Amino acid sequence: xxxxxxxxxxxxxxxxxxxxxxxxxxxxxxxKDKWLESxxxxxxxxxxxxxxxxxxxxxxSIEVMFICRRLEANGLVIxxxxxxxxxxRILSLVPIWEGAHFHERETFDLMGVYFEGNPDLxxxxxxxxxxxxxxxxxxxx
Amino acid sequence: MVSIQEKTVGRxxxxxxxxxxxxxxxxxxxxxxxxxxxxETIIDVDVKLGYIHRGIxxxxxxxxxxxxxxYLNRLCYVSGMFWEYGFVKAVEEIMDAKVPERAEWLRVIAxxxxxxxxxLVWFAAFAADVGLFTAFPWGLRDRDRxxxxxxxxxxxxxxxxxxxxxxxxxxxxxxxxxYAEKALxxxxxxxxxxxxxxxxxxxxxxxTVDICPVSASKAIELGWTGPVLRASxxxxxxxxDEPYAAYEAIDFEIPVGKKGDTFDRVYVRMEEIxxxxxxxxxxxKRLPSGPYQHRALLxxxxxxxxxxxxDSRGECGYMIVSDGSPxxxxxxxxxxxxxxxxxxxxxxxxxxxxDLYAILGxxxxxLGEIDR
Numbered sequence: 001x002x003x004x005x006x007x008x009x010x011x012x013x014x015x016x017x018x019x020x021x022x023x024x025x026x027x028x029x030x031x032k033d034k035w036l037e038s039x040x041x042x043x044x045x046x047x048x049x050x051x052x053x054x055x056x057x058x059x060x061s062i063e064v065m066f067i068c069r070r071l072e073a074n075g076l077v078i079x080x081x082x083x084x085x086x087x088x089r090i091l092s093l094v095p096i097w098e099g100a101h102f103h104e105r106e107t108f109d110l111m112g113v114y115f116e117g118n119p120d121l122x123x124x125x126x127x128x129x130x131x132x133x134x135x136x137x138x139x140x141x
Numbered sequence: 142m143v144s145i146q147e148k149t150v151g152r153x154x155x156x157x158x159x160x161x162x163x164x165x166x167x168x169x170x171x172x173x174x175x176x177x178x179x180x181e182t183i184i185d186v187d188v189k190l191g192y193i194h195r196g197i198x199x200x201x202x203x204x205x206x207x208x209x210x211x212y213l214n215r216l217c218y219v220s221g222m223f224w225e226y227g228f229v230k231a232v233e234e235i236m237d238a239k240v241p242e243r244a245e246w247l248r249v250i251a252x253x254x255x256x257x258x259x260x261l262v263w264f265a266a267f268a269a270d271v272g273l274f275t276a277f278p279w280g281l282r283d284r285d286r287x288x289x290x291x292x293x294x295x296x297x298x299x300x301x302x303x304x305x306x307x308x309x310x311x312x313x314x315x316x317x318x319x320y321a322e323k324a325l326x327x328x329x330x331x332x333x334x335x336x337x338x339x340x341x342x343x344x345x346x347x348x349t350v351d352i353c354p355v356s357a358s359k360a361i362e363l364g365w366t367g368p369v370l371r372a373s374x375x376x377x378x379x380x381x382d383e384p385y386a387a388y389e390a391i392d393f394e395i396p397v398g399k400k401g402d403t404f405d406r407v408y409v410r411m412e413e414i415x416x417x418x419x420x421x422x423x424x425x426k427r428l429p430s431g432p433y434q435h436r437a438l439l440x441x442x443x444x445x446x447x448x449x450x451x452d453s454r455g456e457c458g459y460m461i462v463s464d465g466s467p468x469x470x471x472x473x474x475x476x477x478x479x480x481x482x483x484x485x486x487x488x489x490x491x492x493x494x495x496d497l498y499a500i501l502g503x504x505x506x507x508l509g510e511i512d513r
Contacts, residue, residue: 051364051449052458052460071361102483
């Protein structure tokens, strides 16, 4: 069962490095220019439910991730890509999942990633006048 | 006043911006809804959050794995067990820890009792939102019987600290079975009163039926999970579809709605209370003997883990990135109520302003987990 999923993921994302995290959970590392394409392919292949869009500060770059899962069968994939830390820009997933909107707002607020194409990229948890992005490792408070 | 009338005569209704919150009894916490109305119809909603943002994700990066669950059960004060469990599950996945069988069953009991308590609080608050103030003390009265059980299990009424990596912290105390059976019977008996109170009440039905229906495809598109997704007719439950703990061995039904309107969201939760009572009874009957915790590693090896549990609101998920040190490198908390509340602007347009509180209440917002 889980091997089927791994094979399936390799078919959907031939350019990705795929690691198994746990039973039916996989982590796929993709190049930056395949970001939107991967999301679209995964959604068409049945990974229709977007759990989250988030980011991890990797010190010399920022890793942006989205987590999506299947509805009919079990299975979850975390897709991550590295972007430049000084110019953190990536395409927005809103054209693919409407629900990506507020996850991107949160990631922008706390990690400072600009999602190009997001219709309403504002701070959400912190006040509008806040300076800096607290989840970055070099944030001073 | 004059200007409104003048413009109405000119076939142009003036738009009005109203602030609901941040201090408002119906928002269930400090949350600000900035609604634009045209006459009585809502044409735009902007949700303003962050009034109790405590930065728990950042705090997690500064504490070790033993200290963190203390923060997490404060994420949502009505369903603390789930939030501890999600984190513990993610850590167990990274270190591939084994959990004794008895602990798995105790976890089921803890989670389902919390679900009953959480849904009862929701029922009390929602009924008060739509004008049934009788139900408010009723719901809280019954919830206290469940909290007594949770206190017997963990020593705390709300901030439990019950889950630990590799098992649970305490075994069941003597006499728990009898007390649990009494409390469950009590709640079950009262549930019949509740159903009469809401299903046979024309005022309640008028305020919920056909209010803000959400189609299944829309709900999936927005990433909804839990009771609100099931109310839209999608039979999706992580306890059944991606079983964890001892749920695989338990026989229970998944209630689903038909139209996805406010009434269905009420119906699904009321049925879930019954199913949870059923699950707790089964678990108490089949509880195996043996150890209730294993000795686990102090902290996980480098890796990434995603732990999820079916919370009383939806998918409560933790993504943990570990670098092999005693502290996690990054903890991402996936809150279901955040997703539901932030999609309000996308589903609420066109509703009447009088229905605002019924719609908002049916999503069961909990600001502790939304703001984190």
